[in-house]
Amino acid sequence: MKTFSIGGLHLPENKLTAGQPVERLPLPAEVTLLLSQHIGAPARPIVKKGDTVMRGQLVAEPSGALSSAIHSPVCGTVSRIDTVKTPQGLSAEAIIIKTDESRPDALCSLSPCSDVVEATRAAGIVGMGGAAFPTPVKLTPPADTQPDTLIINAAECEPFLTCDHALMLADPDGVISGIRLIMQATGVNHCVIAIESNKPDAIKLLRRLTASIPGIEVMIMQPRYPQGGEKQLTEAVTGRMIASGKLPAAAGVIVHNVATARAIHRAVTLGEPLIERIVTVTGPALSRPGNYLAAIGTPLRTLIEAAGGLPENTGKVIIGGPMMGRAAATIDSFTVKGMSGILVLPSDLSSRQPEEPCIRCGRCVSACPMGLEPYLLSTYSRMNMTDEAIDALVANCIECGSCSYVCPSWRPLTDFIRIGKQRAISVLKSRKQS
Amino acid sequence: MHIILISIIALGALGIIGSIMLWGVSRRFHVDEDPKIGLIEQLLPGANCGGCGRSGCHDFARACAGASSLDNLICPASEPGTMQKIAAITGLEAKKSDEPKVAVIRCGGSCDKRTRFSAYDGPASCAVANSLGAADGNCPFGCLGCGDCVSACKWHAISIDPSSGLPVVDEDACTACGACVKACPRSIIELRRKGPRGMRIWVACSNREKGAAAIKECKAACIACGKCARTCSHDAITVSGNLAYIDPQKCRLCKKCIDICPTGAILSANFPPKKNISTTE
Incomplete structure (x- = not known):
């Protein structure tokens, strides 16, 4: 079994919802579509208050090259375009659509398009692994690169999350069809579906279905966090290291999430834009944790209710997995395209411990999958020493949280490295301009 | 006696040799500083x-x-x-010195006025709290209260008031160096004209949301109703981006805006206490 070579951790998996079938939630009475649910510029609304929209109709168009379209997941009426809260408690513009109960399922499909890149752009597809990077941009690798391998990221290395696992079991044909479309669009004729060995049923199923397809292989990965990081996955699968500050395309590799592949299949063959996704709602105290297929813009409360309601001793609700996810400041918010999970943790598991002095044990250094020195980067960041942090390659940090996880002194390493990285990136940008 | 004499001569000679060396070195490496x-x-x-x-x-x-x-x-x-x-x-001409300035906190969201819907338990750093989202306050523009400005101030002029959770500027100690302005991740602190006898008026809010949303987040928010701008007879107040701003150069310190503000978002400093005008027959 393959895995990446530098750092990493074997985490307790806690996949409470593994193997559970996908359960479709009824359409909510109202959906709230945030205009900025992807990396890049927020989408520009093209509907106004009172407009009736169809399910699948375009309601906001991309406002630049790095942006994404947004479609209505319901038939209904635009009730307002207003400021709402993101799960982080920040304010963001959103289109709020009231569902028309009388005609819930009429899909307004996309106009047929044979060009895969154009179809993904029209369908508003973004990377569904969490970062929500617009997929059409990733499907058009820079001209100076020669990609020869497509890696389908089905590692799902985050503890608790099982949405990709459930998706592979529910619609393996869709995944494979999506993979073939990506291969066709990028001209790559070798594909590796990377699945960690803790999903044997998905491995078996996909192996069986891809046995007769030349060019597609299923690779079993040794479970290790953060295997789903594209740099780690590229190294684990192909043995190629990606140079600092470069994209996988520079190493001849394209990495797409498995759910993105399926979304591409839905868009190209069925004309269905990205209007719903599987969200793992999980937590040790929830009564009905599961993998729920929900419309984009569903209130988080609805999902938590479906999973049995918020338990009394809840300490934190984390959007995403426990390692990379962020604690929500409010659950009066809505699902977005990149939201893979909602993790409800009781207070005894989620509270932070008081920070102790660094004992120079070096565990963070051995855990760092990018080969950095987290204790040093975090101190540079605290002392505002941006130049030194840049020299120590703070910009390479992938914010996986491994250093904070292993620190025996409970130091908030990742938190400080993150702000140091932001400062470093802005300094590097201004250096580039001058 | 003999030994003492020898030691004095030897040490004296050593001293003289050393000083000659030092003199030579200092001549050799002398830097002419203005x-x-x-x-x-x-x-x-x-x-x-x-x-x-x-x-x-x-x-x-x-x-x-x-x-x-x-x-x-x-x-x-x-x-x-x-x-x-x-x-x-x-021997050069100095620019006419600006009037003395002081740091003012453009947030009035004390613990009792700002609704909180979550508890932040991360590191006590405003920069980190801000990078994680709204932290514990409901207002995404307001003071985070972790004290990055306090640690940035080399003059010990800022402290966090434990009752309100907001920073307080000691205006005698504040030199308006601007370190706190740079340290605040939410750009709440502004260097403002200190004003005659320290009297000044400012809008203690940075919330740029629409009034209805802002007031839900904080009872002391500027809701951009524009009453202050209409009341001001000196044209000192402008409302832009859902937030009122008082131009310190135009403000004549009449305090009309303070009385008219429905949320009490406009604050003043160093005005003499109001005299009780007793209506006697």
């Missing part, structure tokens, strides 16, 4: 706060001594008139 630099540095506060944009007081003194014009060189932390004294040393 004597003005030392004189200027004596006038500066010596806290190396960086408010001038230089790495410290010595660097600033060197810049002053070598400059051809003092227009862009201002030590915000020194006493009024310092730049004139520096000008006298360098």
Whole structure:
């Protein structure tokens, strides 16, 4: 079994919802579509208050090259375009659509398009692994690169999350069809579906279905966090290291999430834009944790209710997995395209411990999958020493949280490295301009 | 006796040889430093706060001594008139000194006024709290209260008031060096004209959301109703981006805006207490 070579951790998996079938939630009475649910510029609304929209109709168009379209997941009426809260408690513009109960399922499909890149752009597809990077941009690798391998990221290395696992079991044909479309669009004729060995049923199923397809292989990965990081996955699968500050395309590799592949299949063959996704709602105290297929813009409360309601001793609700996810400041918010999970943790598991002095044990250094020195980067960041942090390659940090996880002194390493990285990136940008 | 004499001669000779060497070295490596630099540095506060944009007081003194014009060189932390004294040393013209400024906190969201819907338990750093989202306050523009400004202030002029959770500026200690302005990740702190006898009026809110959303987040939010702008007879108040701003140069300190503000978002400092006008027959 393959895995990446530098750092990493074997985490307790806690996949409470593994193997559970996908359960479709009824359409909510109202959906709230945030205009900025992807990396890049927020989408520009093209509907106004009172407009009736169809399910699948375009309601906001991309406002630049790095942006994404947004479609209505319901038939209904635009009730307002207003400021709402993101799960982080920040304010963001959103289109709020009231569902028309009388005609819930009429899909307004996309106009047929044979060009895969154009179809993904029209369908508003973004990377569904969490970062929500617009997929059409990733499907058009820079001209100076020669990609020869497509890696389908089905590692799902985050503890608790099982949405990709459930998706592979529910619609393996869709995944494979999506993979073939990506291969066709990028001209790559070798594909590796990377699945960690803790999903044997998905491995078996996909192996069986891809046995007769030349060019597609299923690779079993040794479970290790953060295997789903594209740099780690590229190294684990192909043995190629990606140079600092470069994209996988520079190493001849394209990495797409498995759910993105399926979304591409839905868009190209069925004309269905990205209007719903599987969200793992999980937590040790929830009564009905599961993998729920929900419309984009569903209130988080609805999902938590479906999973049995918020338990009394809840300490934190984390959007995403426990390692990379962020604690929500409010659950009066809505699902977005990149939201893979909602993790409800009781207070005894989620509270932070008081920070102790660094004992120079070096565990963070051995855990760092990018080969950095987290204790040093975090101190540079605290002392505002941006130049030194840049020299120590703070910009390479992938914010996986491994250093904070292993620190025996409970130091908030990742938190400080993150702000140091932001400062470093802005300094590097201004250096580039001058 | 003999031994003592020998030791004195030996040590004395050693001393003389050493001093000759040192004299030679100091001649060889002598750096001609402008004597003005030392004189200027004596006038500066010596806290190396960086408010001038230089790495410290010595660097600033060197810049002053070598400059051809003092227009862009201002030590915000020194006493009024310092730049004139520096000008006298360098023989240049000092720009007419700006009026003294002071840091003001543009947030009035004390614990009782701001609704909180979550508890932040991360590291006590505003920068980190801000990077994780709204932290515990409901207002995404308001003070986070972790005290990045307190640790940035080299003059110990800012402290967090435990009852309100907001920073308080000691205006006698504040030199308006601007370190807190740079440290605040939400740009809440503004350097404002201190005003005559320290009297000043400012909008203590940075919330740029629409009024209805802002008031839900904080009872002391500016809701951009525009009443203050209409009341102001000196045209000092503008409302833009859902937030009122009082131009300190135009404000005549009439305090009408404070009385009319429905949320109490406009604050004042150092006004004499209101006299109780008793209506006697």
